[in-house]
Amino acid sequence: MGTDRPRLDAHLPLRRVEFHILLSLAAGERHGYGIIQDIEARGETSVPDVGTMYRALARMVEAGLIQASARRPAPDTDDERRNYYRITSAGLRVARAEAQRLGALMRAAR
Template sequence: MVAMVRRQQEVGRFTDVALLVLISLADGAKHGYRMIHDIEEFSGTSLEPGTLYGALMRLEERGWIEALDAESRRRPYRITDAGRQALAEQLATLRRITGAATTRLGPLWGTA
């Protein structure tokens, strides 16, 4: 079991910050601090504020998210219809990828 844990740590996490942000916003608007915690809860990925805010700027430029009026000092963001479509397309791609991986690993797992 220790070898498996070590091997997973060596590989690292496979993340796309934009995808994580879109998933976080799919269930409602959030400000940056809440997104950081939400993303860590559902993915185990810890984002630095600079990484998050860089992704927010890129997503906003693409029209996939939009900033809302600030609440006290925090600015919430929400996903747009274009962002939902982009997320759906990305998730469809990930399903194809995981399906291929499962099929190819089947012999190694004794399932083929």
């Protein structure tokens, strides 16, 4: 991980919405609104609006933290207009680094 550190640090600190997206996608592929629903289900009080969500998704695809997923649910349970996303290995490393950064911050605050 030593050689990855500079590349990871380039993404840190993450914006709050970006960290929530990575947490959501670490659990499995989702579409944008599904990510918003997952954030709400985790009890987050500040849930991003749709515009904020899709701008963040576009930034994160560009950065290589997430990517569009070609896998789709069964047609009878899917809406073809939905775009599904998945976390990349780089996105998973960045999410872990951000969690460590936040953990260190919390320890320092105590």
